[in-house]
Amino acid sequence: MNILSQIHNSEQILIWPEFTWASTVNGTILLFTVLAIAYILHKLAKKRNERTKAYRERILAKLDLRVFQSKDIILFHEFIYQLSYTKLRKISEDPAWYAKYFIVEFMKFLGDHTNIPSWKIVLLVQLTDTAVSLSENSQPGYIPAILQINTKEDSAILLEVDEASDISLGKRISGKIYAKRGDNLLSLKKNPNVQLYFQNWNNIWFKVTATLRSHNEMGFDLFIKDIPEKDNIRTTNWIEAPREKKFVETKVVQEPIEPGEIYKEYKDSLTTILEYSSVAPDVAGQIRNLVKSFMEHPGYIRRKHRQEDYKILIQLYRACFLKFRSQTENIPKPVLLFMYFFFLDETLVSERRIIDLESSVAALKVTSATASESKSKILIHLFPDWLNLVLGGKRNPSKNQMGQTYDQVEKSKLLWNQGAEVKNLRDKEYLLKLLDWELDSLLYMGILGISLNPNFAYPILSEDQFYGDTAGSLLHPHKISTSVEKILKMDPGLFSREVNANSSSNLKIVNWMRKEYFADFILLPYGGDRGVLWQDTSEGNISRSRLLFPTVFKENIDLAVTKALGEFRWETERSFRGRKWKDSPPDTMTSQYNEYLEYFPNSPSLTFEAKKKIKEQWTKARQNIKDMFAVDYANWILYEQIPGRSKLNAKVREILSRYIQLNLAA
Template sequence: MKEKVQLTENAMNSIENGAVLYEKDTKVESIALLVKGRVELVADGISMVLGTGNFLGACDVGKELHSFTYYAKDDCAVFVIPVQGMAGIERILAEKPDYRGLLVTSLNYFLAEIKKQLQHLREENESLCGFIKEKYELCDQVATMCGFEVSVENALQKVENSMQQSLQEPEDLGKYYLECAKMPIEAQKKFFCGSQYVAMYHYREQCDVVNEFLAYCREQGEVLHRLFRCLILEEDALFQTVGKLALSLLEKGVRDPRIDQSVDQIVEKINETETFLTEKAGIPIQLDRDKMERLYFALLSGEGQAQEEIEKLDEPGIEYLYESLGQIVEYAPVHMRVKSEFTEAVEAFMSLSDKFARTPEATEVRKNISKLYYEIYEAVVKKSMDDEDIPLAVRLFLDYGFVSEKLLTDEELDTMLQLRPEADQAEDGCRVYTMSKWLQAVYDGVKETSKNEFDEDFATYLRRQLKEQKITQKEMDEAIVDKEQRLHFECQNMFRYASRIINGNVTMFVPILCSDGIFSNMQNSYMTEKRLNDAIRQIEKIDYSIFYRERLVSYENVDINKAIVIERVTPDIILFPVYGRNTIMWQDITGKRRTSKGRLFVPVWLEKELSLAMVQLMGNFRWEKCRTETGSHWNDFRYPSLTSEYSDYLQFYKKNSELSQERKNKIRAQLVQCNNKHKEVFLKDYADWILREARGAMKLSRVARTILFTYCPFSAETMKALEGQTAYSEAAKKYIRDNRAARKSLDMMMHKWTKAGLAVPQEILATVEYLKG
């Protein structure tokens, strides 16, 4: 197809075959009388060809924007007349009486052609609807008879919903002009040439009727497109449903001629409808024919190919994401007002040239999306808990924050569809939850609610509400066991608040996935349970004790009233459906129990390099775990701990005789860089401890190295690699001394079980192994 031609006004123009004369939705500045050749008109829901004697663009002078794109079907000649609105047409009709009859007569025939197209669209819709229903019912009947489970209710409902949008135009719409079109051409021309007023009056009404017919054509075209999607382009489309049934029968060594014949008929119907949509309705279609060809090949090949092809039919495709925003909003069981406002907000966001501009308009649009997003998400995730057939667009919304295919490139969509969440096969790793799975666990009571931004869990929050007399005791008792209130608390507090921090772009944050907000390769930034645990294990190879906690136990059978055992407690990791650069250590424990699991938040699309992000996250976990264990004494040097000794070290570094002046200057620079926050300095030192010191590259001060070796000791394997380096031997002295004392104490305890002829408890043996590093 060639580019739009430059038309010369008040002159005859030669137009090459395939060239564009006018483009849809551009301003009407002229009309063109077709003198030679044919021109194709294409709009939403209609495609038709006009011959000589027609005024191109004349039907849109009043609305000032072209309703069609005009393509030359042959080498054409047109005479171009400049117009400025209806006043321009009035001037032309006043100056050129011959144009009066020609203009009105050509529009009469134009209306008659549009009416024919509309009737064809309606007949095509009714025929296709009947065909799809018939085949779905046959599929259901055969599946039931052969003992297969096939769900067709949702698909049939989609067909019904599509047809409900097919409105019948009034019977008398444009009837006067349609009857005029049946009159002899010369009689029409002679009549309308006689009066400029009569011609102009008819012309105005013709333009209005054209726009009404076009609206009905557009609507019927949309219905046909939706029915075509029900035929081949949806996850539960007729082709996929019947195809899978045919392959399932084949796999069992059964063939049903009605199903085999239906596959042929469906493919034929797909081809016919695709041609109609493209050539008659002006709607371009992108169709992956590989699926049809593979299905045919599998049916011809026999049982061996059947199972493999069933799996391929289930593979997601971009075509399933058509109008994703509409699919998600339709799925969400929320008020129509919320659906409408969210749709409008996302569409406004899509129309922004700079989606992350700091302008008041862009800020307001992003704010509107954020305000409604979490209400939609909460409703969708709750509905999905009882749905075994969640649409692809909805699954991507829940897991990735995806809302519209228009906000991502085709390459990004392809990448997203190819991604698979890899599970971690080892049993000792961190459990990783997608946000939807986590919210379901909270809803079902498997997991406690997370703390909000004020460090309150749900129970604490309710107690404060009761204290402030905002709720009664009865309301509190009911709320504490109410699943929906627990879910709402988790969504509107933890999820909403932490998403912004995780994204890292606090002032311009929007919770939906958008190409303009992606700054790394999606394949590389995608987080899975396996990738996260692999990165964490690399840290554990160095800082082996990070997930181990002390627990007091007693064994009366051997007269041990108090013993300390060590047990491994890995935190849960929750994947947030956002693109972001930050990870969050949200809770190091759940509730009050010291041996409960913590909660770490990670974006499903991580912009940072994974290993660096995990080192920072583990450093955070180390610090907060120590603060919890030591309570109010976390920064009191009289109670030795990681946090108290590090705080003392940074607070009094100027008086520390073990530090050189050069080292003191570096510490001062660190504190300035970290806004005098001791935790931030520790995180930088911890990163050096894991990434550099563990490899023998000494970056820390002697004091910091000793503290870290005492509370974050290197594993035996790492120590062996650093053997012979005096700096590490010195730093390890206190750790080695304490470790020997603990092992000696355990040896004495184990002797009691041996002496009594009893088996040593597993937790004691596990503690012995732990102390070996």
Template sequence: MEKIKLSKGQVLHKKGDSVSTLEILLAGALTLTDGDDVEVNLGSGSIVGPAYAPAETYRFDYIAREESTLIVLDYESEDDIVEAVTGTPAIAPVIAAASMEAAVKMLNALSSAADSAAELCKDIKYNYNEYQFMCVQLQQQPENFVFISALAAPEPAGTTAGWEADLCRAFCDRRALLEKEFYPLDTTFCLATVMRAASIERKICGQLEDMLSFINNTKLIAKPFTEAFYAVKSRVDTNARSDSDAAPLIHNALDMILAFSGVDTDIADAFRKDIKTYTEVEDRWAKSDEMRRLRMSIADGFYRVYEAAFFKSMETSLIPAEVRMFFLFGFVDETLAGAANTEYLYRTAVGWENDPEGQILCLYDWLQKIYQGEAVPSKNEFDNDWPESLREDVRTGVLTQQQADELLVDNRAMVSFEIRNMFTSANKATYGRLASFVPVFNAQDVVRPLEKSIASPTLVRAAFDKVLAVDFGCFYRPTLTSFSEFKIPHFVYNAEVRPYVILMPNFGSRGLMWQEIEGMRRVTPAHMMLSIFHSEDLDATIVHMCALFRWEMCRRIQGVRYADISEPSLTSEYMNYLQFYRKNGYLSSDIKERIKLTLQKARNDYKTVFVADYEKYIQSEAYGMPKLNKIAREILFKYCTFSQRFRAERGHSPQYQPLMDRWNVAHNTRTHNLDLILRKIQRMNPDAVPAELLGEIKFVNL
């Protein structure tokens, strides 16, 4: 006899190991599991081993559910069970009670498995009828799956409803009374109870193993039919997609998604089990270690399934509605999402309208754009883009140069890079609550009606237009070119490059400015991310994202001199103002104190202060509600000048009159210079005026 301790998650016995010991659980808890559908929790006093004969093999894994202490005894014959109970009279009553509790839990597991087997057979037969009906709709000959007509669930085991089951449940119902008045009378009563429970468990283990084998074998045999069924259903859904008013009943959506993706059975089973467990949890925001591990496991499975399903969708134009909902919203299960939400998601998915300009995209469309070579992947968390990431892998020996050269133009590898880097990080960040994040759509996350939260391309574009109506130059950036044919070696003009806005499949609260350019070229679009269901004010979030873009783009243009006041820029002047505000004679003592408190609140992060001021500038100052001090207003007006409409409205106010006077001088000078260049070019060749010059003339008049 020896005493051992197990840490949480440590394996006591694995399925297939030989039985040679008995273990009495003194403290803690164990879990008996098949690794998939069956989980039976064993509490203090449970004895592991009597359900098997010596030298048999364990049919299940036994894993510590928490830190546990056990007594280990040799097990060579039934006499060792007798010795284990009678040799520990102080805890024999607890052992007896726990043995019957374990037997009842095994009975419940067997009953649940029998129900699952019956439900599986019922679903296959129902789907087969649906399959034949849909084939008629499509005017095609249905395949004949002979095994389905003969498919029948195993008869429920008599053990679950016989006298032995009643006996076990009666022992558990009367546990307190038995422990107080029956078991203490003689350890023989305890021993008899343990032996009876062990005998019942032996029967249950065999029946449970047979039931689980039936379920797994049936799924395997039915796989060809399942693929045929979902292929036909995809075509029916595609044909019906134009009729978005008809919302069919979504049933077994997860099975459809997994079947479409074609992921390995191990991945599919583990993901299905995790979703089932998560669905049954009441508080899905709980921060326990078990929930944290479950969320991590769900996230890992989700991204694997998403990647596999995406590549499968590139091979066919027939995408089931459930899979479309999965791509757009992270939907995986109708129970987890709720019936009303599921119906809304379906209607939104089938009626989804893409952005006509192709700049505001759901994640699926963005990945498709990368796959087709029309866009490049985003940077990863180390700020490396796709080529830089490959160079790093070559440097560290992960890849050879030849492999890196091949991957550089491999669009499939680019999509995988995007999913495993940007998608996994941005999906979590836009969600907002990092500690409770799961990538699947969950009814408990819906804190605002879906129809009021949807961030459709139309609404997102309208929100950006509101910002650009004030700060017209937000997405313009200075670009250098030359017109050698007109003897103009240097010409700086402003080019507008609208960002890509990628809608993450979650219900979140944050917007991200992921990167300001692609690679090293300044005339490439920024990448911004936003939840497709946004719980906060969409207009305010877009203003925040534009503020971040303004700051980061200026830093990119200025390079290492972004803080050098000798080279004036938005960042250098703003940082100089915040660093030396105490010495600024234009600021009153009250304003200086407010700036001090603002910096403390922002932890001396100048970008955070700028973003807050930019939001006030766009949302308040532009509409005649002064919120900024004189210096902040002057810098913002200089580099984020109001559009023509707001200059006319605010230009005569005391706060903006001096700023407008200075701006008019600079504007007239620039207009005059452009006019001179235009006249020069028109004299030389009036039909060949560069588009860059015409665009710049238009820009200065906005």
């Protein structure tokens, strides 16, 4: 021992310890152990990733996606990339991979992660069955069908029969629900009548009435009550367009057109549109390359597009609109379809589709004008008409993706010693700035907003965006008006808000008054699968919010409009409450709903099943309280008034019944 220092009373204050290798060796061993474990884990993770990639490639090879359309290829890729490692291994290695694992998981995916119609799920499963059966010489032992309990909801199911001919009068059939689960079967009355829809080998849809004898969460047992009969309407409407990228006649035209007439008018449509726009040659070349790439790389590869692709296509739209705004006659037909649907190339859609789209433009204009002139609390605008309203000073420019108004951005420029902008609606430079702002703020970001999967949103019209007949896929303004009228009958206070009208000097006295705030519906020239609240009421747009919808729409309109108006109701309520929207007292709809989501895991009034369902819905809504409320609002409006159809838990039902009182007499 070495004494380093002593004090006057000879007490040691610090002693240097004896040297030992033990700690050094232990530390070295620990370091090497950690590094070895990290190396092993890295190798295992790398090996697992390689196996995962190999499993995915093996599954894709089994499916042979060449027989599917681009939009279906996208679905298969999305499905495979969200499967767990365990499920991928089972599907890749099990001899009974298809019927035992793949189709079951695929239908669950279609029901939980997509909004495609149930009849489309049936057609997709049938095509997949055929492709796999031809390659493996095996029959699946079931047929896909649609189970409809009421006119609002249906479910894609698998009936445990070998052929459609097995569905006959007096037969007992079992099945399972995998996709588009609507009504809870357990809540139905005893032995209810249901409708079955299925296709035979000749692609003809049949309808049959059955009695639901027994059922549980997934399976059911049916008794066929009558003889299946042909359903001509569904056979006509529930049909996929041909996969080939060429003009193909798919239906009988009401007014026969001479062979080749349509082709002549739309031949080389992209050249016609580019010449009309007068864009620079280098820009035209870039657009041609984009369209060519879009055609040559269908499906999953399209998700690799860049923001610059959007910008240059919107630049083309801007150039065409400037001429389209002033020219009312002799507009080339391809340009007309481009302005309303982002049509660019005739080989991307069928001849039947072009005919239908051409005839629908006039109908869209008429119904839009009628809706705007009516006494409705909403106004509906086609996108070119909306741009004219902004340029004419009848509407303020929209907010950008940062929530900034045009005036706010211009004021911020003054901080950098730039001169104040002269606002003159007759000044060409000022109008061009407004047009650029609106296209960038509304069209560019709006196309992403109206798509459930923005990765695959691409502003070029193609057959991928349609399901069935054209009329059913177009969102005519009268469809929106009809849906809103239904909602207003159930929720008369939809557009009414309670605002502070206090003018007294005594701040403790609060006077409240009811005021109505309406909405503009703007139809973007593109295909999508949802409506979205783009801008709520603000100082720059005090009386009307703005909601965006696609012109080509492939979902349940009532459900989509109700969800969008649920967003409208939530955001307007929250904006009027300001920073205190979460505070209580006083209790408000926003504060009570926020409290419900914050404390539902520990709520004694909710069952374990209810908490599990809330957690799943909260995850699916990406923990966005506005989206969560919109779903609950839609369920409240559409289903709550129907006996045995409630989809809400007791807590949400209590909140909504307090603040959104239904007109059950409607």
